[in-house]
Amino acid sequence: MRRSVAMTEATSSELVDHLLRADGQEDICLAVYRPSTGRDRSTALVVDMLPPRHGERAVHGTATVMGDYVLRAAAAAAESGGGVVLLHSHPLGSGWQGMSRADTEAERSYAYMAHRITGLPLVGMTLAGRDHGWSARHWEPEGTVNWCENVRVVGSQLRLTWNDALRPPPPVQQSQLRTVSGWGEEAQANLVRLRVLVVGAGSVGLDVGPRLAATGIEHVGVMDFDSVEIVNLDRMISAALLDALLYRSKVSVAKRIMAEAATAGDPRIACHDQSICEPDGLAIARDYDVVFSCVDRPWPRAVLNQMAYADLIPVIDGGLFIDPFHDGGMRNATWRSHVIRPGRPCMACNKQLDLGLVSTDRDGLLDDPSYIAGTDEGALPSRQNVAALAVSVTAGLLAQFVSLIVAPGGRGEPGPLQYVLSIHELDHREDLSGANCIVEKETGVGDRRVPLTGTHLRAREVREARHAASKRIWIRVGQSADDGIYRARRRLTKLMSATRSTAD
């Protein structure tokens, strides 16, 4: 199990204000975290700082925490289903911080007590004063330390501090020189270590995934339960008629294209044949640092929308709306892009998700012709899509991603953007979070979220149909032949690369 820590920029600022003293001495404090459990990663979401009361800590160049303070924090954490975070500062440090013997013993001495009271590991964190970088570890009750892979601070910029020992910066490849020249090696080293998931491998997702892989990101995942069908081919650029005829899953096609596009030295392209609406799908998504939402149905969008707040994983979302005249012709088209995260309005608040339709979608009624026939046309999600315009959504999402991670000019993501095709205008949307937003109230709740996932019957049916089709002899023969051609092409690439290296 990998480990990580995440918090909002607001929480980080509050902690920094306390831990970095004007007199230059170290300081210490406690906080509450809530667990967010993925399939392969456990994240501590730091949510509430508990400032020390008089006499609960001593500052003497370094800083010491008193047992009563830890007890008070553990009781507060247990009451809210959370765990304890013990934080201290290294005012002169920068980047990921190691631990002195004294710091190690101090944290270890409280690991058992914190676990005994809360049932969760003690989390230790260190703040580096020079660059406000965070480092973190999870303590087992018997005193074993598990270092985190990174610490993520979610604001207009996703600010990460990396544990280079666990996630060293990968070497820049010759094929990435133009990319690196665009934003420098430091930004590249940060960006390519992210674990990025694309949910939905349709018109937008199938375009986003290969561009992430081409940028050099090592761990890119794609999630979709659906199969390639002939009716998809006018939007799924790079999917071929043969893929539809061979009953290929969308993720297998995406993986092939992404592997071909990848420039990382050791790319790990993961394909997840799940729905984000299934518990397994959501658990997988919680293993990633950033998620692209390339789905249009209310149920998966609701799950991603909730995850952005509950698990502090930024979700980059967008969409295309085409407004045709009833008698033919196009009145207008608009496309939007936005980062869904604490501090920005959720999809429901910015009117990109109707929570009222989620249970309808979950019941499978949006695919039920008899239900659709009995419903007002305007009450259902629109289905129009055009490949020539979907690429603009792709561009919008990727620009939001670059702004969130690289922050050109020191500015992070810009908030919701909308392009209006008929008048060719780009608008900064003024949508605000609702005062009582039911989704944003769940910020940082992690595993204690309202459950939105469940059995996704359509996903199950599609997978079973694909499995049944792949048992037919001519489909098996066709898939084997297609796989053989692909493998031969990959081998040829490796052979030519080796030949060129030798010749050079």
Place this chain on the structure above:
Amino acid sequence: MGSPQVGADGFVVGLRECGLDPVVEDGVVRFQAKPVAGAFAGTEVDCGVAVEELGSWPTVPPHWVHLPSAVRFPRTNSRNSPIAGWLKHSRPPSGWGNDVDPVWAYLAHVRGVLGEAE
């Protein structure tokens, strides 16, 4: 521990806090609502919501409103209800997610639905 706010239990507690007297029968939370318009204006009408539809309450509201067959609509998408002599009608609430009290918001939605009845 405070009152449960989520799931079917949270919904039932919320109805009680609104002064209603809900009961759970045949997997349906039954309660009464009084519309201010339509054929049943001013009348207490029996209503219901399936327990299995309340798993994601209050983030996701149920869309099926279970009603006695005597409550008819000029246009509806209905299916059989587990309660004998009732039908469930699909009525997704619009603009969900920003109300101070989700139960009050849902009751207002149900009253609005009943206001369309013939």
